[in-house]
Amino acid sequence: MLRIDGVSRSFGGVYAVRDVSLGVAEGEAHGVIGPNGAGKSTLFNLITGHLAAERGTISFDGVRVDRMPPHRRAALGVSIVFQGARVFHGMTVRENVMVGAHSRTRAGFAAAALRLPRHRREEREIAERADRELARVGLTEWAGHPAGSLPFGRQRAMQLARALCAGPRLLLLDEPASGLRAGEREALAVLVEELRATGLTIMLIEHDVAFVARLVDRVTVLDLGRIIAQGTPERIRSEPAVVSAYLGEST
């Protein structure tokens, strides 16, 4: 489904992602791990189009997407939950989720965020879709509440619902478990397992190797922008290069 071939991206002459190649099959759950600054978020932004690749190609369903803007990739089914909170505090939980449906059009995301008037029927359909996704992540009772009133863990679930509201075929999750308490992490893991069971293809960046190992079929390990290991979670955990990359980290 996703084919990345020799992709590179630098900032100020320093490579954040360097000559990375990897493939993700339809229905696969693929973990991306590595120390801070390894290039994990940059790789995701290259896949979504929020950053442009300097070299290499990216194909989705056999179609070259590496020159497409983010909304065109979203329309093909590429959806992301960004690292860190992106909550529109002045809007309700439902409205926050509805924003996701508009990521597929050029004007949509900004217009939705600014609450520009739209066709009422379209608005109602999107609200219904948002409610279905809110039910999926267990937030039905919060739909009409201000997003800012949601506990932190539930804000993460809301962001997941927003990404799902875009109707993804490939869902990218950038450290969705960071900052969550144990119970919230467990709820998130169950949710990711449920999404996998529906056949959704998932890429998951995660710091905690044990957490990611449980949820994915294969893992790619990045360090200093390069792939240093790739394989099943069991294999990765015993890989010397992985152990040293993690042990060498100060956090």
Ligand SMILES: Nc1ncnc2c1ncn2[C@@H]1O[C@H](COP(=O)(O)OP(=O)(O)O)[C@@H](O)[C@H]1O
């Ligand atoms: N927009 C940017 N401008 C400049 N440097 C960046 C930018 N985004 C990422 N970097 C740099 O690229 C490297 C990889 O960052 P990132 O992809 O965020 O790593 P990770 O997600 O693995 O922690 C880091 O050295 C970071 O400082």
Ligand SMILES: [Mg+2]
């Ligand atoms: Mg990151």
